[in-house]
Amino acid sequence: MISLEIVGQQPILELSNYSVYRGKFCAVNELNLKFAPGELVALSGRNGAGKSSLLLAIAGLASFKGSMRFKESECHHGHHQPGIGYVPQRANLRWDLPLRAIDVVLTGTSGDHHLTGYKNRSRREKLAWDALESVDALDLGNRLLSTLSGGQAQRVLIARSLVSKPEVLLLDEPLSGLDEPSGQRVLDLLKKRSQEGTLVIAAMHELDVVQGHFSRAILLAGGLLADGRPEKVIPTLYTNIDQLEKIDL
Amino acid sequence: MSLYSFFIEPFAYEFMRNALFISILAGTVAPLTGYWALSRRMVYLTDAMSHSVLPGVIIASMLGISILSGALVTALVLAILVSAMVRKGNSSEDGAVGVASQSLFALGVVLASRSTDSKSLSHYLFGNPLSATYSDIFQLGLTALLIISLMLWAHPRLLAVAFDPEHASAIGVKVGRADAILILALAGTTVIGLGSVGVLMTISLSVGPAVITRIFSIDISRARFIAMGIGIFSSSVGVLFSYHLAIPVGPAVALTCSIMIAISFIVRSASSRSTNSRLQVSV
Numbered sequence: 001m002i003s004l005e006i007v008g009q010q011p012i013l014e015l016s017n018y019s020v021y022r023g024k025f026c027a028v029n030e031l032n033l034k035f036a037p038g039e040l041v042a043l044s045g046r047n048g049a050g051k052s053s054l055l056l057a058i059a060g061l062a063s064f065k066g067s068m069r070f071k072e073s074e075c076h077h078g079h080h081q082p083g084i085g086y087v088p089q090r091a092n093l094r095w096d097l098p099l100r101a102i103d104v105v106l107t108g109t110s111g112d113h114h115l116t117g118y119k120n121r122s123r124r125e126k127l128a129w130d131a132l133e134s135v136d137a138l139d140l141g142n143r144l145l146s147t148l149s150g151g152q153a154q155r156v157l158i159a160r161s162l163v164s165k166p167e168v169l170l171l172d173e174p175l176s177g178l179d180e181p182s183g184q185r186v187l188d189l190l191k192k193r194s195q196e197g198t199l200v201i202a203a204m205h206e207l208d209v210v211q212g213h214f215s216r217a218i219l220l221a222g223g224l225l226a227d228g229r230p231e232k233v234i235p236t237l238y239t240n241i242d243q244l245e246k247i248d249l
Numbered sequence: 250m251s252l253y254s255f256f257i258e259p260f261a262y263e264f265m266r267n268a269l270f271i272s273i274l275a276g277t278v279a280p281l282t283g284y285w286a287l288s289r290r291m292v293y294l295t296d297a298m299s300h301s302v303l304p305g306v307i308i309a310s311m312l313g314i315s316i317l318s319g320a321l322v323t324a325l326v327l328a329i330l331v332s333a334m335v336r337k338g339n340s341s342e343d344g345a346v347g348v349a350s351q352s353l354f355a356l357g358v359v360l361a362s363r364s365t366d367s368k369s370l371s372h373y374l375f376g377n378p379l380s381a382t383y384s385d386i387f388q389l390g391l392t393a394l395l396i397i398s399l400m401l402w403a404h405p406r407l408l409a410v411a412f413d414p415e416h417a418s419a420i421g422v423k424v425g426r427a428d429a430i431l432i433l434a435l436a437g438t439t440v441i442g443l444g445s446v447g448v449l450m451t452i453s454l455s456v457g458p459a460v461i462t463r464i465f466s467i468d469i470s471r472a473r474f475i476a477m478g479i480g481i482f483s484s485s486v487g488v489l490f491s492y493h494l495a496i497p498v499g500p501a502v503a504l505t506c507s508i509m510i511a512i513s514f515i516v517r518s519a520s521s522r523s524t525n526s527r528l529q530v531s532v
Contacts, residue, residue: 107405
């Protein structure tokens, strides 16, 4: 197995003997991974490999066994971490609701009980507009969701996560369904975040993109198959085809 | 008939003024909670709840206690029954809601037929705001104020949960608690509806105005208040038509709402056609 050692950097996120469960089913088994600030990490593997489950567990939305440490503090299942932002797959959301982009970004502040309520409305709005500006989508703020393209919608969702200024950003298939220019724009955004020190972890199917743009790739197949530089890890996808076939749902 | 005799004359009578007040209360609150029910895909649950609170309301009325508490207890019973059927009985959620709500409704009908209460079953089902007293208006007014305050306070969380419950949970919003607040508000709305349009018509006043705002793609920040305006207008017009045509208030309000939906749909379709033809000409 290829693995990557983080040299000279304190890990911001550390998973030890980490298994993820969806109900009674073990979706990801016994991971041992360390992540440093500023890494741009791709989770790869076929459908059912456990990419989304792993992201959900780190975001506090799926149960896990083992240990997860975020900024040296132990995390517990079901407790959200204010410093971890999560961007789910676009297809699972209610795009039919008559919301403006700014309304969606504003929902990113709903969990902060110090900010909710009408007294803090202007403060929340400022945070939301700043987040939209940070993804270069200031002009989209007053547009209804139904009028946004896939790429624009993805940037709005990223802005929603950035509103709480996360140090770890998790994204589930952020390029899915996007054309090349829109995908490139989202990628540039993720690179910029990682250069600014945010740990970015994205579940990715686009292997050529992973090889061309990401600093690290983790190959999953119900457990860890490989972890390292994308140009070394991606070829193992083909050499481990037998293992991958078993978990292809 | 002059405008004066159509619009003003009916309200020379106290019972008509009371009917108008109580219908306006329902027209204010129901569209607000209904808007969230539509956004959270809980319209069927709202309809089921409006039926299922009947036994609680009748028992409370027989015991001489607040009908709001009776309605809330029955809403809780409905939630427990649905949850038990889904978890223990492997039933689908809509199947469980259908069975539990209709059972409670049937129980309510039986209780009403045995009740010595002056209010007849048809009052509960179709509403009779004409019999509303100042005390009813005061109590339902307080309930309305409570529900509106609750909805405004919970707005950020309700919005987060309606759009993306998973993300809402990830940022620390208690999704179950937000849904419970909405269900409580819907139960309270049913009680207010009970005093005006009746349990069978409450759903029209809850969801109709929200549907109109959807037809015109009005964004959520304005839509809730526009829906409340439409609700107040429908209630007022319904009360007027009920007086002039000598028909029950509940169905009159519900039909006014339905006619407004039909007109909105026609206006929207005509406007889309006209936009499309302009685009074709310019191409």
